[in-house]
Amino acid sequence: MALSRIMECVPNFSEGRDKEKIEKIVNPFRTREGVKLLNYSNDEDHNRLVVTVVGEPEPLREAVLEAVGIAVELIDLTRHEGQHPRMGAVDVIPFIPIKNVTAEDADKLAKEVGQVIGEKYGVPVFLYEKSATHPDRENLAKIRKGEFEGMAEKIKEPAWRPDFGPAACHPTAGAVAVGARMPLVAYNVNLNTGDLSIADAIAKKVRFLGGGLRFCKAMGVELTDRGIVQVSMNLTDFTKTAVYRAHEMVRMEAARYGVSVVGSEVIGLVPMQALIDCAEYYLGIENFSIDQILESRIME
Amino acid sequence: MALSRIMECVPNFSEGRDKEKIEKIVNPFRTREGVKLLNYSNDEDHNRLVVTVVGEPEPLREAVLEAVGIAVELIDLTRHEGQHPRMGAVDVIPFIPIKNVTAEDADKLAKEVGQVIGEKYGVPVFLYEKSATHPDRENLAKIRKGEFEGMAEKIKEPAWRPDFGPAACHPTAGAVAVGARMPLVAYNVNLNTGDLSIADAIAKKVRFLGGGLRFCKAMGVELTDRGIVQVSMNLTDFTKTAVYRAHEMVRMEAARYGVSVVGSEVIGLVPMQALIDCAEYYLGIENFSIDQILESRIME
Incomplete structure (x- = not known):
């Protein structure tokens, strides 16, 4: 269609x-x-x-x-x-x-x-x-x-x-x-520790309620089968609170505990732009337009 | 359609x-x-x-x-x-x-x-x-x-x-x-130097012909109006020679000259997957499927 x-x-x-x-x-x-x-x-x-x-x-x-x-x-x-x-x-x-x-x-x-x-x-x-x-x-x-x-x-x-x-x-x-409302992006960042209190502490720093990012809700979650914890986030406006910014803030806060990011996950559907924004940031792409995505041309 | x-x-x-x-x-x-x-x-x-x-x-x-x-x-x-x-x-x-x-x-x-x-x-x-x-x-x-x-x-x-x-x-x-053939991705990485010989030297390292990445063609190009140079690449199979890998290899080779990456550009059309792969790499996303992209669901 x-x-x-x-x-x-x-x-x-x-x-x-x-x-x-x-x-x-x-x-x-x-x-x-x-x-x-x-x-x-x-x-x-x-x-x-x-x-x-x-x-x-x-x-x-x-x-x-x-x-x-x-x-x-x-x-x-x-x-x-x-x-x-x-x-x-x-x-x-x-x-x-x-x-x-x-x-x-x-x-x-x-x-x-x-x-x-x-x-x-x-x-x-x-x-x-x-x-x-x-x-x-x-x-x-x-x-x-x-x-x-x-x-x-x-x-x-x-x-x-x-x-x-x-x-x-x-x-x-x-x-x-x-x-x-804006599309919600459910994004979780995994940490190489089993200590839930660390994920909780980081969640409190990065979320809006704790003085963190404006469109970020966050909490610590235990992945018991893997023996690690994650900072589980809902980004309620990725156009203003970008996925990569939330990611890097978790990494930054984790560093003080000697903890590293070991992966992440996107839950459910995500608008293409939310991930393209991340590619643009990390690669430093200048002047990119979503119209350059082959698939978005096909959709027109 | x-x-x-x-x-x-x-x-x-x-x-x-x-x-x-x-x-x-x-x-x-x-x-x-x-x-x-x-x-x-x-x-x-x-x-x-x-x-x-x-x-x-x-x-x-x-x-x-x-x-x-x-x-x-x-x-x-x-x-x-x-x-x-x-x-x-x-x-x-x-x-x-x-x-x-x-x-x-x-x-x-x-x-x-x-x-x-x-x-x-x-x-x-x-x-x-x-x-x-x-x-x-x-x-x-x-x-x-x-x-x-x-x-x-x-x-x-x-x-x-x-x-x-x-x-x-x-x-x-x-x-x-x-x-x-695979979709071609035209991808250029900008360097904070005006010295074309540096871009040329890096291009020779990262491209297939010089012993670099299998699906990468590259050459140095001068951006005279900006006073900088770039490594201009054609990635002829991004599923095997990923955009982020070419990017990081340019960064790595530039470091020996004390030169930094200051941006990049995608020329023309690019398949969505090529940039999603970059977001996945830098964010370390696990188990991501292209079907999670909202737009790809709409296209079906």
């Missing part, structure tokens, strides 16, 4: 068990020109469905809205139980810029989708992450605190007045968070 | 001036399902047309054969003059594996195309590069030596009996070289 502009969307639906309903919700992402379903996975324990879809902004918007309409109709939160926290039939809808689209484009799309969900489906919408209208709404966990069961009361507080839709929960579909 | 297997072909035609003929030759690459024309450029001084096209092997083969047929009909080498050496109406047809295809697939395709050109169009074919049937035929310049004008006699020698087609030149279309 040739997509000249690529936006990603990873909507989370509160249905992880009923295969028939799951297929109905996923269906709008299968058939629309300019939209490509990359993956969907349901978890029965979490009772949750996570869809990964990419597309040109306009058809992607229409597909997402269609799926939301189906989910609102099929999912009844008053009968929903599962291990994963949730506040709505559609729990969260992030839009992520991938190619030839900006964070601003993703924000615009999130607001368009949020407005329609509020007005057409009567589900209150909280704008979150980069689309948040208040710092308290950037963090999804903060918005969702109290979950579906607590939201009916929470939403009456002036501080939690929704950004779109009625100032009251939808009786069966609850509320939804919609917003723009 | 969704291409699950991608082969590249860069046929060179001996027509760089007549726009009408050029369009007729390029046309078969525009319309066929499973084939995508990436670029074509004609040079009037060289009197030559270079087409860059990608596609699934089978439709690509058909498109190339169609274009060859048109070129053989339209181009008359007895009336051709230009600065670039040439031996045929279609001078050379390299097939280059890009994605989910191997060098062996490219070789197979080259031989299929060569056989049809020989039998259907009556143009003698020399298999070259990775498809060469003799070491003397690996190098295109060696095959082409004598050009169109000298080929009529040269081809009568037993050592230059063609691999396909008649053992005599086509009267107007000459002969053609067809073969598999």
Whole structure:
């Protein structure tokens, strides 16, 4: 599929068990020109469905809205139980810029989708992450605190007045968070020590919370079968907190313990640019354009 | 366009001036399902047309054969003059594996195309590069030596009996070289000195001819406007002679002159894998698969 502009969307639906309903919700992402379903996975324990879809902004918007309409109709939160926290039939809808689209484009799309969900489906919408209208709404966990069961009361507080839709929960579909965020890169750096306290100490230095890199979350993790530890990171905006910078900062902090980096891993999907940026840095490539990547020419 | 297997072909035609003929030759690459024309450029001084096209092997083969047929009909080498050496109406047809295809697939395709050109169009074919049937035929310049004008006699020698087609030149279309090669990466490393002899000395060490890296050609080049020099390299198989290895070898050799690497450049197109390999090396990423690149999932 040739997509000249690529936006990603990873909507989370509160249905992880009923295969028939799951297929109905996923269906709008299968058939629309300019939209490509990359993956969907349901978890029965979490009772949750996570869809990964990419597309040109306009058809992607229409597909997402269609799926939301189906989910609102099929999912009844008053009968929903599962291990994963949730506040709505559609729990969260992030839009992520991938190619030839900006964070601003993703924000615009999130607001368009949020407005329609509020007005057409009567589900209150909280704008979150980069689309948040208040710092308290950037963090999804903060918005969702109290979950579906607590939201009916929470939403009456002036501080939690929704950004779109009625100032009251939808009786069966609850509320939804919609917003723009950057692609997340899950990146772990392995150390040649089995001492978890060293990984923990390094994690605290490199992460935002500890005064480290702005778009870095980090914690120490033990790889018991290998007898080593790792600094496990989530880089929430690789265009500003580059993978190589996080890597080199871990190496630098490890040195004071006489510990070396012995490898690293990328978990799950990663945008091409995140790794190309690393090649550019280490090789010192000047004036490189992503259009020089043969494959990106083929995608046009 | 969704291409699950991608082969590249860069046929060179001996027509760089007549726009009408050029369009007729390029046309078969525009319309066929499973084939995508990436670029074509004609040079009037060289009197030559270079087409860059990608596609699934089978439709690509058909498109190339169609274009060859048109070129053989339209181009008359007895009336051709230009600065670039040439031996045929279609001078050379390299097939280059890009994605989910191997060098062996490219070789197979080259031989299929060569056989049809020989039998259907009556143009003698020399298999070259990775498809060469003799070491003397690996190098295109060696095959082409004598050009169109000298080929009529040269081809009568037993050592230059063609691999396909008649053992005599086509009267107007000459002969053609067809073969598999790996994508070429043009990569230059800049040094903080203006002394060309240093770049030359390093180039001689890192290149194959001087006992250096197997798939590396190199020479020193002066960047007069910046007052520095560079080691300009062609990496003819980045899967075996990696970009980062060439880079580090230049750095290592430069050190003995007290000279540092101050940057580098990638000229033209580069396969994604060539730069991802560099990111993997410098970050020490374990168990990485190209399928983890978001964009490669979208291309499927």
